[in-house]
Amino acid sequence: MPRPGAAQSPATGGRAGELWFDPTQLPSFTGTVERYLLNPRGETDALIFREGPQVVFPPDIAAAVRHIAPPGRPIIVWGIRARNAPVITMLAFASGNDATPSVVERFYWRLSRRQAMERARPVTVAGTVKQPYYAPQGDVAGAILEDGSVVLLPQGAVEAFRDLLKPGAKLAAEGMGHAEDAGRAVLAARLGEAPEALRPVPADPGR
Structure with missing residues (x-):
């Protein structure tokens, strides 16, 4: 995306003036940040619009x-929306129409189930499903609870638990993940309607 020789900082993203194209010609999406989401490695890699x-x-x-854009503030996102689900892959972002967009250097396909999780530890979550957790391509990959906890399922295991991933469903999960004040996220090894009613989740056959 950047022109050859353009300097970019991973912490801030590239500036629109360093590119050979105008990122504001991409589809734009404006919303208010409700919360940020962790992945099971403890990294922040998503947000939910209010x-x-x-x-x-x-x-x-x-x-x-x-x-x-801290929680409660608006943000403009330029990017690609999945064809069949409300999930957007960010390619540029700004605080408002008058701000210079910062550009994302690369596409991001979220946490790979094959990635090691050195910092992960056992985590248990339980609550009510707010909405499905989507892969960037629009596939259901888990659930987001009302308190912001993320439950990610191994690839290929979603179909057997699809009823538990719908908004309003009661969901409990345990597995390896990350928990801190900013939120919780778990790659589920056991899943059910309540902590006392968990059943094993099939492992990702591709691991």
Whole structure:
């Protein structure tokens, strides 16, 4: 995306003036940040608009995105929306129409199930599903609870638990993940309607 020789900082993203194209010609989406989401490695790699859609971005620009748009503040996102789900892959972002967009250096496809999670530890979550958790391509990959906890399922395991991932469903999960004041996220090894009614989740056959 950047022209050859353009200097960019992973912490802040590239500036629109360094590009050979105008990122504001991409589809734009404006919303108010409701909350940021962790992945099971403890990285922030997504946000939810108060208006509903999810937005995914590389963890290395999370601090820059949070800086211009803390929860409760609006943000403009330029990017690609999945064909069949309310999830947007961020390619540029700004605090408002008068601000110079910062550009994301690369597409981000979220946490790979094959990635090691050195910092992960056992985590248990339980609550009511707010909305499905989507992969950038629009596939359901888990659920987001009302308190912002993220439950991610191994690839290929979603179909067997689809009824538990719908808005309003009661959901409990345990597995390896991350928990801190900013939120919780777990790659589910066991899943059910309540902590006392968990059943094993099939492992990702591609791992």
